[in-house]
Amino acid sequence: MRLFGTPGSPFVRKVRIVLEEKRIPHEYIVEHGSAPGSRVPQFNPLGKIPVLVLDGGRAIYDSSVIVEYLDGVSGEPRLIPAEFEPRIEVKRWEALGDGIAEATVAISHEYREPKDKQRSAAWFERQRLKVDRGLAVMAKDLGAREFCFGERFSLADIATVYALGYLDYALPEVEWRGAHPDLARFAERMAKRDSCARTVQT
Numbered sequence: 112m113r114l115f116g117t118p119g120s121p122f123v124r125k126v127r128i129v130l131e132e133k134r135i136p137h138e139y140i141v142e143h144g145s146a147p148g149s150r151v152p153q154f155n156p157l158g159k160i161p162v163l164v165l166d167g168g169r170a171i172y173d174s175s176v177i178v179e180y181l182d183g184v185s186g187e188p189r190l191i192p193a194e195f196e197p198r199i200e201v202k203r204w205e206a207l208g209d210g211i212a213e214a215t216v217a218i219s220h221e222y223r224e225p226k227d228k229q230r231s232a233a234w235f236e237r238q239r240l241k242v243d244r245g246l247a248v249m250a251k252d253l254g255a256r257e258f259c260f261g262e263r264f265s266l267a268d269i270a271t272v273y274a275l276g277y278l279d280y281a282l283p284e285v286e287w288r289g290a291h292p293d294l295a296r297f298a299e300r301m302a303k304r305d306s307c308a309r310t311v312q313t
């Protein structure tokens with residue numbers, strides 16, 4: 112199978128951590144959907160990365176569906192619980208990670224526009240609130256526990272890793288560590304994990 116993506120994308124990192132955790136053989140192709148001649152739109156009509164292309168040519172997107180596919184077709188370690196309630200809870204963490212990452216992507220892309228073309232201060236404030244409120248809920252729900260959900264590493268932990276990692280990468284001025292020491296402690300521990308260390312955005 113082939114994964115199309117770029118190292119800067121938090122959603123691609125999500126999938127790469129899952130591939131590493133589950134040791135699934137694959138080819139990682141660094142390609143953005145809007146690059147001239149990109150093959151991404153041919154596999155994902157939305158032109159977005161990540162997109163996973165199976166050996167027979169079947170394409171899977173977006174990152175949530177890819178992760179569910181990878182977890183379903185391979186064995187241990189299971190990253191999404193099979194049982195209904197735990198499954199919903201882990202997927203809620205994923206939604207939170209995605210939402211924080213989406214708001215961070217939106218802010219950092221907007222910063223690249225010339226000052227006079229940028230959106231209003233109210234728009235920036237709305238995006239920033241998504242990040243701040245999202246982090247506060249992550250911190251509260253994690254508390255002093257070792258893992259975001261249950262007693263073992265899961266997609267909930269991965270969601271927190273790519274959301275916080277992308278924040279550091281794209282908006283380093285957001286000082287979340289001081290406000291959320293539990294998240295800081297968690298991030299420090301996760302940074303030592305192979306799958307997280309190998310996919311870190313620099």
Ligand SMILES: N[C@@H](CCC(=O)N[C@@H](CS)C(=O)NCC(=O)O)C(=O)O
Nearest residue numbers: 120121122158159160161173174175
């Ligand atoms: N919900 C999608 C989001 C993917 C996404 O927004 N990818 C960005 C890169 S971070 C992209 O390809 N953007 C190009 C575009 O929107 O045209 C997922 O989880 O895969």
